[in-house]
Structure formats: C-alpha cells, structure tokens
Amino acid sequence: MKSPSHLHLLLYSGATFTEVAPLLGFPWTSRTTYGDGAVRTSDGLTLLPDEPLEALGNVVSGAVVIPGGDPSDLLEDPVALAILARELPRLATRDDVTLGAICNGALLLARVGLLDGRRCTHTAHAPYATAEAYPELMAFAESFLGPAVWCDEDVVIDGRIVTAKPWAALTFAKVMARAAGQDRPGAASRARYLGGRRDAPGQDPYERYVIELSALSGTRAPMATIEAHVAWLRTFEAVGALELAGPLAPSQPGELGSGLVVIRAGSLAEAEALAATDPFVTSGVRMARVRRWQLSCDDNGHMLP
Structure with missing residues (x-):
C-alpha cells in the first residue's frame, strides 16, 4: 500500500x-x-x-x-x-x-x-x-x-x-x-495541466520544443528586459506549459549569456510564434532558435534531479 x-x-x-x-x-x-x-x-x-x-x-x-x-x-x-x-x-x-x-x-x-x-x-x-x-x-x-x-x-x-x-x-x-x-x-501534475487538452484518452497532442536563446554580439540584457523575460516564462508556467528554463554556463570568460527554454506547444509553428514574443527576442538582445525536443522529461526523468 x-x-x-x-x-x-x-x-x-x-x-x-x-x-x-x-x-x-x-x-x-x-x-x-x-x-x-x-x-x-x-x-x-x-x-x-x-x-x-x-x-x-x-x-x-x-x-x-x-x-x-x-x-x-x-x-x-x-x-x-x-x-x-x-x-x-x-x-x-x-x-x-x-x-x-x-x-x-x-x-x-x-x-x-x-x-x-x-x-x-x-x-x-x-x-x-x-x-x-x-x-x-x-x-x-x-x-x-x-x-x-x-x-x-x-x-x-x-x-x-x-x-x-x-x-x-x-x-x-x-x-x-x-x-x-x-x-x-x-x-499527476501533467494530468492536471493537460487533462483538458487531449485529443483522446491517454494521448497527449502537445509536443515539447526547445527555444535556444543566443546573445547577439555586443548586447547585454538590461534589468527591465530580464524581469520581463521572467514574467513571460511565468505565463507558460501558469498553464503547465513550461518544462524547463535557465541560463547556460559560458564556455569562456566574458562570453555573453545564453540559455534555453523547454515548452509544450501544439506544433513547431506555434512554438516559433511563442518564442517570437519573448522580451529577450523582441528587444533584440537575444536570437531564438526553436527545435523539437525528443525526450519526455516526465516519463524518462532526463530533466529531474
């Protein structure tokens, strides 16, 4: 039991x-x-x-x-x-x-x-x-x-x-x-967040997509943009669409910040449209590249500590 x-x-x-x-x-x-x-x-x-x-x-x-x-x-x-x-x-x-x-x-x-x-x-x-x-x-x-x-x-x-x-x-x-x-x-949380958005019992139509954020040469994100980016992330979190988000460690000293965001979306086009609304992207301090995420972090535990 x-x-x-x-x-x-x-x-x-x-x-x-x-x-x-x-x-x-x-x-x-x-x-x-x-x-x-x-x-x-x-x-x-x-x-x-x-x-x-x-x-x-x-x-x-x-x-x-x-x-x-x-x-x-x-x-x-x-x-x-x-x-x-x-x-x-x-x-x-x-x-x-x-x-x-x-x-x-x-x-x-x-x-x-x-x-x-x-x-x-x-x-x-x-x-x-x-x-x-x-x-x-x-x-x-x-x-x-x-x-x-x-x-x-x-x-x-x-x-x-x-x-x-x-x-x-x-x-x-x-x-x-x-x-x-x-x-x-x-x-349980997956069922709670996505239970009302399934095409059929046991089938999840929402895929995971990685948004790779790369810093543009000579640009740094001001505090207001960072805060707006965090607020943007929370809009996905509030509906259970955010899987993972965070900065990537610099490969060399002085390298400008980059990071990734993993979200759930109905299609690549939808994920790209969502990425385009990121304040990092709209302000011109980051460039976004979107790709489909192959692994399930819930089922395989690849994103769990």
Missing part, C-alpha cells in the same frame, strides 16, 4: 502563490495551509489558512513548503518569527519531513539559522539581483544569508532541505513530491 504523503504550505501576506501552485497537482493524502489570519498574496489572491502558525508543531510528516514573494512583514513580526524559530528547526531534524523554500522563501529558513553552512540557492545572490538594482533587498538579505553556501543552480538539495529559484517552480514541485514519497512525480 502506498504510504501517506502530506503537503503543508506556509502562507503570509506578500507570498507569491504561483510559485507553489504546481504542488497542488500531486495526489497528496492531505493539504494544509498555515498562517495567522487572512493573507493577501502578491498574485492578488486573498487566502484563509487552515491552521495558525502555531500548528506547525503538529505536522505529522511530509513536505513543508515556503513560497517566495515579500516575507518582510513576517520577518518583522516578533511573535510569528518566534514561532518559526521554534518550529522550523524542529521540523528540520526529522527524517519524515522535507523543508522546501522557493525564491525569497529561503530568507525565512536563513533567518532561523537553517541555511548556515548549507548549500542552497535563493534570489538574493543571483547575478541580476545586484545591490544597485535592489538595495533594500540586498541589505536585508545579507544580514542573515552570509553563513549560507550559495549555489547557482535552479534547485539545490542539502539533506532534508530543498531551495529553488523562482522560475523552477515545476521542478521544485517534482523534487518536493518525490522527497515526500510520491510514486510518480510529474504524472
């Missing part, structure tokens, strides 16, 4: 719910949200948590997940912070619990000392998150992220703690589901 698997979501005003929404597509035994009173997310949703923060002490097992967004109000609330400082370290010592944080959710783990000396990823140390662009965030984050070992990876697993960058929400969800004992990470 399959073991129970439980999802526990920590909510707060300013959280970005879309970063953890893919987790809801998996067949959890139970789903519980935690927070003190109604919260207003950065996505414009008003959510009423099932349990108060104090109830984190009653977690039975499973995945405890913290979304990104702007957690400053929570971090500046002495009562809430005292609860998190007590309960999160307790959960981190348990073999039947995996703690996960995406984007700025990692700030909460860092604030209670759980990232000290640990490998992790978070937005604050990303190349585009410079002190000049985000002075308040950088000063705020550096006050307690210093002891963490930052890794420039989309998802980082260190023991029972998982951290992720904001554009890796689907991969993050798969990793957390697998850690919590899901038998087929990816299968």
Whole structure:
C-alpha cells in the first residue's frame, strides 16, 4: 500500500502563490495551509489558512513548503518569527519531513539559522539581483544569508532541505513530491495541466520544443528586459506549459549569456510564434532558435534531479 504523503504550505501576506501552485497537482493524502489570519498574496489572491502558525508543531510528516514573494512583514513580526524559530528547526531534524523554500522563501529558513553552512540557492545572490538594482533587498538579505553556501543552480538539495529559484517552480514541485514519497512525480501534475487538452484518452497532442536563446554580439540584457523575460516564462508556467528554463554556463570568460527554454506547444509553428514574443527576442538582445525536443522529461526523468 502506498504510504501517506502530506503537503503543508506556509502562507503570509506578500507570498507569491504561483510559485507553489504546481504542488497542488500531486495526489497528496492531505493539504494544509498555515498562517495567522487572512493573507493577501502578491498574485492578488486573498487566502484563509487552515491552521495558525502555531500548528506547525503538529505536522505529522511530509513536505513543508515556503513560497517566495515579500516575507518582510513576517520577518518583522516578533511573535510569528518566534514561532518559526521554534518550529522550523524542529521540523528540520526529522527524517519524515522535507523543508522546501522557493525564491525569497529561503530568507525565512536563513533567518532561523537553517541555511548556515548549507548549500542552497535563493534570489538574493543571483547575478541580476545586484545591490544597485535592489538595495533594500540586498541589505536585508545579507544580514542573515552570509553563513549560507550559495549555489547557482535552479534547485539545490542539502539533506532534508530543498531551495529553488523562482522560475523552477515545476521542478521544485517534482523534487518536493518525490522527497515526500510520491510514486510518480510529474504524472499527476501533467494530468492536471493537460487533462483538458487531449485529443483522446491517454494521448497527449502537445509536443515539447526547445527555444535556444543566443546573445547577439555586443548586447547585454538590461534589468527591465530580464524581469520581463521572467514574467513571460511565468505565463507558460501558469498553464503547465513550461518544462524547463535557465541560463547556460559560458564556455569562456566574458562570453555573453545564453540559455534555453523547454515548452509544450501544439506544433513547431506555434512554438516559433511563442518564442517570437519573448522580451529577450523582441528587444533584440537575444536570437531564438526553436527545435523539437525528443525526450519526455516526465516519463524518462532526463530533466529531474
């Protein structure tokens, strides 16, 4: 018999719910949200948590997940912070619990000392998150992220703690589901996102396509264009069409950035039309080449950690 698997979501005003929404597509035994009173997310949703923060002490097992967004109000609330400082370290010592944080959710783990000396990823140390662009965030984050070992990876697993960058929400969800004992990470979310778009039972008409983004000589992407590109990626993520996205490592020092995006689309022509709307492409700082992706990352696991 399959073991129970439980999802526990920590909510707060300013959280970005879309970063953890893919987790809801998996067949959890139970789903519980935690927070003190109604919260207003950065996505414009008003959510009423099932349990108060104090109830984190009653977690039975499973995945405890913290979304990104702007957690400053929570971090500046002495009562809430005292609860998190007590309960999160307790959960981190348990073999039947995996703690996960995406984007700025990692700030909460860092604030209670759980990232000290640990490998992790978070937005604050990303190349585009410079002190000049985000002075308040950088000063705020550096006050307690210093002891963490930052890794420039989309998802980082260190023991029972998982951290992720904001554009890796689907991969993050798969990793957390697998850690919590899901038998087929990816299968449930694929059914949820694409179940209404099938030509026939068991047949998925949507293929995967790779968008290769190459930097044009002498051009660099300004911050506004990078932010617009991330927002563009999230439009695909919101409908389950984004499989993978990220930069490619430079082959030599000083090489301009390039990257790839893997999406689901009905045809090559459709994928090419979608690629043409990427702000990187429309602004002229990147050139896009689109090709069909041959492997299934859900069925063969080639894109899973």
